[in-house]
Amino acid sequence: MYLTELQLFQILRRKIGESEVEAIVSFVETKLKENNEQNLKVLATKEDIATLRQDMAKMLTEIAENKAEMTKWMFIFWIGTIGVLFGVIIAFINKH
Numbered sequence: 035m036y037l038t039e040l041q042l043f044q045i046l047r048r049k050i051g052e053s054e055v056e057a058i059v060s061f062v063e064t065k066l067k068e069n070n071e072q073n074l075k076v077l078a079t080k081e082d083i084a085t086l087r088q089d090m091a092k093m094l095t096e097i098a099e100n101k102a103e104m105t106k107w108m109f110i111f112w113i114g115t116i117g118v119l120f121g122v123i124i125a126f127i128n129k130h
Contacts, residue, residue: 037045046055078086 043055043059046058
């Protein structure tokens, strides 16, 4: 059975009175409005998701760039370390 707002109002008005029904309707409308406002604060919209995807794409690009930069510097560091190690070994061998 499907009731419209008007039908429900009329049924309740006969049972409990008009002022009481108006108070109930006002209370329910207030609670629904508060619930909707709370949901708008918590739920993501399509625009929010689109913005998030754009931000993530930029972040992934930055990560890839940083990864390449770090790989370059790690290579330079290890080449330098190997050079120093060979220098120490050669110095040690020449000393004995």
